[in-house]
Amino acid sequence: MTGAPLLKLEQVSKSFAGNNALTDISLEVVPGEVLCLLGDNGAGKSTLIKVLSGVHKPSSGRMYVEGREVQFDSPKDASDVGIATVHQYGGTFPLMSVARCFFVGKEPTKGVWPVRYFDKKTAGDITVREMQKLGITRVTDGNRLVGSLSGGERQSLAIARAVYFGAKVLILDEPTSALGVKQATHVLRIIMQARAQGIAVVFVTHNVTHAMTVGDQFAVLIHGRKADGFRKGERTREQITDLMAGGEAMAELEAELAELTGPIRVP
Amino acid sequence: MSHTSVPSAAVPAGPTLATGPQPAPSSVGSGFSWRKITHRPETGALAGTVVVFVFFAIFGGRQFLSTGGTASWLNIAAELAIIALPIGLLMIAGEFDLSVGSVVAASSVTTAVISGAWGAPLIVGVLAGLALGALTGFINGLMVTRTNVPSFIVTLAMQFALAGLTLGLARLLTGSTNVPVTPDPFFKTVFGSLIAGQFAVSIVWAIGITLVIAWILQMTRYGNWIFAIGGDSQSARAAGIPVSKVKIGLFMSTSIGAALVGVIQTMLYNSAQTGAGQSFVFNTIIAVVVGGVLLTGGYGSVFGIILGCLTFAIVNQGIYHTGWNSDWASLILGILLLAAVLMNNTFRRLALSANGGKSKKKGA
Numbered sequence: 357m358t359g360a361p362l363l364k365l366e367q368v369s370k371s372f373a374g375n376n377a378l379t380d381i382s383l384e385v386v387p388g389e390v391l392c393l394l395g396d397n398g399a400g401k402s403t404l405i406k407v408l409s410g411v412h413k414p415s416s417g418r419m420y421v422e423g424r425e426v427q428f429d430s431p432k433d434a435s436d437v438g439i440a441t442v443h444q445y446g447g448t449f450p451l452m453s454v455a456r457c458f459f460v461g462k463e464p465t466k467g468v469w470p471v472r473y474f475d476k477k478t479a480g481d482i483t484v485r486e487m488q489k490l491g492i493t494r495v496t497d498g499n500r501l502v503g504s505l506s507g508g509e510r511q512s513l514a515i516a517r518a519v520y521f522g523a524k525v526l527i528l529d530e531p532t533s534a535l536g537v538k539q540a541t542h543v544l545r546i547i548m549q550a551r552a553q554g555i556a557v558v559f560v561t562h563n564v565t566h567a568m569t570v571g572d573q574f575a576v577l578i579h580g581r582k583a584d585g586f587r588k589g590e591r592t593r594e595q596i597t598d599l600m601a602g603g604e605a606m607a608e609l610e611a612e613l614a615e616l617t618g619p620i621r622v623p
Numbered sequence: 624m625s626h627t628s629v630p631s632a633a634v635p636a637g638p639t640l641a642t643g644p645q646p647a648p649s650s651v652g653s654g655f656s657w658r659k660i661t662h663r664p665e666t667g668a669l670a671g672t673v674v675v676f677v678f679f680a681i682f683g684g685r686q687f688l689s690t691g692g693t694a695s696w697l698n699i700a701a702e703l704a705i706i707a708l709p710i711g712l713l714m715i716a717g718e719f720d721l722s723v724g725s726v727v728a729a730s731s732v733t734t735a736v737i738s739g740a741w742g743a744p745l746i747v748g749v750l751a752g753l754a755l756g757a758l759t760g761f762i763n764g765l766m767v768t769r770t771n772v773p774s775f776i777v778t779l780a781m782q783f784a785l786a787g788l789t790l791g792l793a794r795l796l797t798g799s800t801n802v803p804v805t806p807d808p809f810f811k812t813v814f815g816s817l818i819a820g821q822f823a824v825s826i827v828w829a830i831g832i833t834l835v836i837a838w839i840l841q842m843t844r845y846g847n848w849i850f851a852i853g854g855d856s857q858s859a860r861a862a863g864i865p866v867s868k869v870k871i872g873l874f875m876s877t878s879i880g881a882a883l884v885g886v887i888q889t890m891l892y893n894s895a896q897t898g899a900g901q902s903f904v905f906n907t908i909i910a911v912v913v914g915g916v917l918l919t920g921g922y923g924s925v926f927g928i929i930l931g932c933l934t935f936a937i938v939n940q941g942i943y944h945t946g947w948n949s950d951w952a953s954l955i956l957g958i959l960l961l962a963a964v965l966m967n968n969t970f971r972r973l974a975l976s977a978n979g980g981k982s983k984k985k986g987a
Contacts, residue, residue, distance in 0.1 A: 409861075431860070431861045432861075432863050435861070435863065441861070443858075448858070449850065449854030449855055449858070449921060450854070450921075451850070451854055451917070451921045451922040451971075451975075452850050452851065452854055452921070456847050456850065456851075457851075459847070460847060460848075460851045460858075460859065460862045460864070461848070461851070461859070461862035461863040461864045462862070462863070463844035463847050465844060472843070473842040473843055474842055474843055474844050474846065474847060501974060501975055503975040504974075504975050
């Protein structure tokens, strides 16, 4: 452990109309560490993200930010304490310029009312500078439309935005799953960069390779429960994959396949 | 806050893993280029305006190009623009307003009943007409943001309800569907006069409103919020934008625009008709869409909307100068609408595809 937890969940549960989507989840996220949330589709990852980012209120359990108990009534409450969420497609606006998108809701202004105006020059300069810090050198003009960026660049824009506006906890929802290998690598590199700056990163993915590349600690969700929690190096890739796929179900399948085709090895 | 309120960069230039050549940021555009022109969203709208203008200049001849001919379509364009500009903003934010037709009539009748039939000072009638617009917009906005019923339905319901209310009350209060009013010189000049005997004063109103709305959309943070709400209202809300308030404000602005046109028409014709203004419902949408505003929101410009209004008005009036039957105007408008949308899609794709001709290096 490198320090006190920035974000802590104690026995958090969430149910919708009597169905438990999350049951007794306890997590700790530490500054400068990457927590990987692993799980198959429907395992409860999205619900957990929505609880963390203030979209849903937990049905029971407690949440702490920097040791203080918190209750989020809206996504704004979460972002006010420094929790920023970046969604799969970046949560960006394809038909807006990168500068407008970067500063959306937090536009820098100049002048005095009624001639207070959106300082697009400053916005453009800062956006280009922040993106270049993350290695996006292809963007040199703040007026570029977001829609003309690649998927990886959009993710980078959203991450740069969150980091610039002082995020302490960065929640990344499947940031690499829609990307090609090269772009995914770039996003992973940016995650490491955020980590190096002391940000606590929650990296949600079902890609074990990506998770093992950047993760410091791991939590595996199955049917809304935390099936396993471990630190880097404590499990092998096969163990994680097995667990995610539901272990037993996978073993059964292997046995069946073995009967049909002879023994196989799952990589 | 009187000066640049950029939050101080919370991030020290941390260890950069992806180093590489870092060219100086050059966010300032440079000079004229064809690429820039063809990558502007308004290019399609501008082409449309030029084409219809040239078309009617050829077939409408001297009469279309005369001062009177020009005034005829500018007057139409001006009244259209006063409503279409706020409608455009609303559509950029992803909502519709189909109630403007009835608001024109309701505000017009309100002004005429109060200041004509009841003899109250004109200022009372005019303010009441505009206030009625503001109230209608507020109700529209509140219903859309509270109930999540699509604005298409909410404002369509308002369009019918308000039309019925206007007709019923006008007949009940004055026994007629046509309410006369005599504007005094001041109100006649401000709302209903003709400059040089031909150009309606509404052109001045339209120009003023254009400048204000262009400023709001392009230069203020509210403009950015409008684009963001239309682009993705969930993300906009997550970014801390008061989505409901902005939408209610936009619904109020469309209704106030419509109410202003109602007052202008009352002063111009010295009377109010319960059936006035219904054509604005679809004409404004045509003008806005021809002007390049994306029907699903998130994209558009004031310059484009103005071009859309001009195009509409030129077709609408130009037909009279050709000597052809005016029935053909609607056919031309229909074709134009379809062509404009297809063309705008192409130009928008170009704008999105753009590597802008500026990017040279690929990211790490």
